[in-house]
Each structure stands twice: as C-alpha cells, then as structure tokens.
Amino acid sequence: MRTTRRFHISAVAQTQSLTKEDVVKEDDPSNNVSDAIFSKLGINLHHRPNHPLCILKEAIYEYFEGREPGKFQKFDKEPPVVTVKANFDEVLVPANHISRSYNDTYYVNKETVLRCHTSAHQAQKLREGHSHFLLTGDVYRRDAIDATHYPVFHQMEGVKVFSNDEWVDAGLSSVNYIEKDLKECLEGLARHLFGDVQMRWCDCYFPFTDPSFELEIFFNGKWLEVLGCGVMERQILRNTGRPDDRAWAFGLGLERLAMVLFDIPDIRLFWTDDKRFTEQFSAGELRQKFKPFSKYPPCYKDIAFWVNDHFTENNFCELVRGEAGDLVEEVQLIDEFTNKKTGRTSNCFRITYRSMERSLTNEEIDAIQEKVREQTASKLKVELR
Numbered sequence: 001m002r003t004t005r006r007f008h009i010s011a012v013a014q015t016q017s018l019t020k021e022d023v024v025k026e027d028d029p030s031n032n033v034s035d036a037i038f039s040k041l042g043i044n045l046h047h048r049p050n051h052p053l054c055i056l057k058e059a060i061y062e063y064f065e066g067r068e069p070g071k072f073q074k075f076d077k078e079p080p081v082v083t084v085k086a087n088f089d090e091v092l093v094p095a096n097h098i099s100r101s102y103n104d105t106y107y108v109n110k111e112t113v114l115r116c117h118t119s120a121h122q123a124q125k126l127r128e129g130h131s132h133f134l135l136t137g138d139v140y141r142r143d144a145i146d147a148t149h150y151p152v153f154h155q156m157e158g159v160k161v162f163s164n165d166e167w168v169d170a171g172l173s174s175v176n177y178i179e180k181d182l183k184e185c186l187e188g189l190a191r192h193l194f195g196d197v198q199m200r201w202c203d204c205y206f207p208f209t210d211p212s213f214e215l216e217i218f219f220n221g222k223w224l225e226v227l228g229c230g231v232m233e234r235q236i237l238r239n240t241g242r243p244d245d246r247a248w249a250f251g252l253g254l255e256r257l258a259m260v261l262f263d264i265p266d267i268r269l270f271w272t273d274d275k276r277f278t279e280q281f282s283a284g285e286l287r288q289k290f291k292p293f294s295k296y297p298p299c300y301k302d303i304a305f306w307v308n309d310h311f312t313e314n315n316f317c318e319l320v321r322g323e324a325g326d327l328v329e330e331v332q333l334i335d336e337f338t339n340k341k342t343g344r345t346s347n348c349f350r351i352t353y354r355s356m357e358r359s360l361t362n363e364e365i366d367a368i369q370e371k372v373r374e375q376t377a378s379k380l381k382v383e384l385r
C-alpha cells in the first residue's frame with residue numbers, strides 16, 4: 001500500500017554513518033529495519049553541494065532569506081533515529097493511525113523509529129524556543145517499489161510562529177491571519193522554484209494542522225502535489241509551553257520536486273555515484289535539465305505464491321530490496337485470484353531488475369531471483385507456485 005498520502009483522511013548530531021550495531025542493542029524482535037535500510041543512515045545526500053537535493057534545499061533557503069531576511073533558522077543535521085513520541089505522539093497522530101503500523105514505519109525497537117517525516121522535530125524545536133525554522137532531513141517509509149518510491153527520501157519542514165499583536169493589529173482572527181500568510185508565502189515559494197505556474201489549493205487532513213491544505217501546481221501538463229501544510233494544532237503549542245502562540249507549518253518532499261525541476265526519471269538516480277549523473281549538476285543551478293544517459297535493458301522475473309493472512313506487499317518489497325538492493329526498479333502485482341474451492345488467494349508479482357550503471361547478466365539475476373524465492377517462502381511463510 002502507498003504510504004506517501006497516509007496522513008490524509010484516506011489515508012547526538014549525526015555526521016557519520018551509524019551502523020546497525022550502534023542502534024539495535026540486541027537482536028530485538030520489535031526491530032523491522034533491514035541492513036539495506038541501515039546502510040542509508042548518515043549518507044546525507046542533502047549535504048552534498050552539487051547534488052540536486054542540496055541545490056533545491058539551498059534554493060528554498062534563498063527564497064525565505066529574500067522574503068524575511070535573517071529570520072528562518074536552518075537545521076539539517078538532526079539524526080533520523082527518533083522516539084515514537086516525537087514522530088507520532090507529539091504531533092498528535094492518533095493511537096490507531098495506520099502510519100504507526102509495523103507495515104508502514106521502520107521500528108528500531110518499540111519506542112524508537114526511523115522518522116517517517118520531518119514533523120518529528122516540530123515539538124522539540126518549539127520547546128527549544130525556535131519560532132522560525134526550516135528543517136531538512138532523510139525520512140524513512142516502508143512502501144511499494146517503483147520509479148518514484150524509495151524507502152528513504154528527504155523532506156523539509158517549515159514552521160513560523162506568530163504572537164497575539166500580529167493578528168490583532170491586522171484586524172483578523174488568528175486562523176485567518178496565519179492562513180493568509182502561509183498561502184502567500186508558499187505561493188511565492190512555488191513561483192521561485194517553478195516560475196510563473198498555475199496553482200491551486202486543496203483542503204486535506206493532517207493530524208497536526210487545522211485547517212490543512214495541499215498546494216498543487218500545473219506543470220508539464222499535469223497537476224502535481226507540491227506540499228502539505230496548515231495552521232498548527234494549538235495543542236502542539238500548548239504542550240510545548242507556548243499556549244499564547246499560533247503557528248503555521250509545511251512539509252515538502254525534496255525528491256518529488258527535484259524529479260520535476262531537473263527532469264530526473266528514476267528516484268534511484270539520487271543515490272548513484274555514477275559520474276554521468278553527479279557531474280551534471282552544480283550548486284546554484286536550479287532548473288538544469290538532466291540529460292539521460294543510455295538506459296541498460298531491464299530484466300523481468302515473475303514470482304507467484306499463495307498468500308497467507310499476514311502477507312503484505314510492503315513486507316514483500318522489503319525482502320526484494322534486501323536481496324536486490326538498487327538493482328530492483330519496480331515490483332508490480334500483475335495477477336491476483338482466489339480459488340473458489342479452497343478459498344486461497346494467489347498473487348503474482350513481476351519484478352523489474354535494471355541497473356543504472358551497467359548491463360546485468362542473466363546469471364546474476366537468476367541467482368538473485370532464486371534468493372528472493374527462497375526468502376519469500378521461508379520468511380513470509382507463503383507457498384510458492
């Protein structure tokens with residue numbers, strides 16, 4: 001199941017790499033973070049000056065600097081290992097919310113997760129007394145596999161706090177005043193990044209804001225969701241010792257925007273060290289279009305099995321990612337049926353293997369696929385067909 005939209009109604013300064021041993025104390029059964037995921041901690045793509053994610057981060061900083069010089073404090077080194085409390089409780093995510101499930105979130109243990117959004121730092125920063133900040137970091141979500149979904153991506157959170165005299169002087173209610181400031185600010189950001197584009201606001205739901213909105217822009221012939229935002233729930237401010245303040249907050253996904261701005265066709269490219277990718281971008285150049293280098297041929301393998309009650313697509317994708325790493329481009333459910341007599345359900349998944357950097361050999365893909373089959377049978381306890 002897709003988790004990018006899951007907050008909707010339907011839905012120690014770390015500079016070096018952490019290892020699994022640093023984080024997981026013993027072989028904790030409540031840990032569902034694979035080694036493939038642990039290996040991403042501390043890579044910090046958003047710190048590399050000529051990387052598209054960092055170029056975008058800097059462009060957003062530049063916009064805020066131009067609009068309110070010297071106001072917004074920037075954070076981009078907060079470690080991604082956070083408490084359940086910070087990630088969910090302090091931003092008022094309900095106890096039974098789907099995003100808290102082991103299927104959707106990486107748990108290091110019962111009390112600790114890999115943050116699934118940068119909103120995990122809202123309460124902490126408010127408590128420390130910050131009133132204007134932009135906070136960027138790597139976030140982690142268990143999800144399906146395709147060209148736009150990767151279990152690690154990057155978000156930027158923005159928060160601005162207001163005090164009583166501001167809305168009183170303007171003759172507006174606090175909510176109206178803050179909503180107006182928020183929308184003007186973010187429309188300006190979209191223009192700064194995308195130029196003169198058509199935009200629209202959609203109402204939506206987040207547990208931490210009310211009212212909540214999404215900004216969409218019309219780009220390359222399609223409406224594209226750019227960010228989520230809203231007027232911060234007062235309970236968050238009260239809980240952080242700021243009962244008289246009001247605030248807005250927004251969160252945006254850097255990959256999503258960078259893919260559009262730089263014409264990057266596959267989310268795995270952000271992680272490659274291939275010079276044909278990395279040398280195409282330079283600091284300060286925002287709308288530089290990526291020139292694709294020749295794509296290597298894909299290799300498709302199907303796997304079919306009888307599922308059980310515990311089976312989830314996310315668990316299967318995690319397992320495939322564990323065996324194939326970045327060689328897996330997509331996992332697609334291509335057939336599903338239930339045997340009328342036995343009541344058993346069969347799923348058939350097509351796995352697309354492709355390297356961004358080289359041609360794959362049949363032998364290596366066959367070997368990976370064989371491992372995927374073995375692991376699927378033994379770990380997910382399904383019956384292969």
Ligand code: PHE
Pocket residue numbers: 004007116117118119157206208209228229230249250251252
């Ligand atoms: N945390 C939200 C998400 O990950 C984005 C968001 C941040 C929305 C702040 C509103 C306010 O989808």
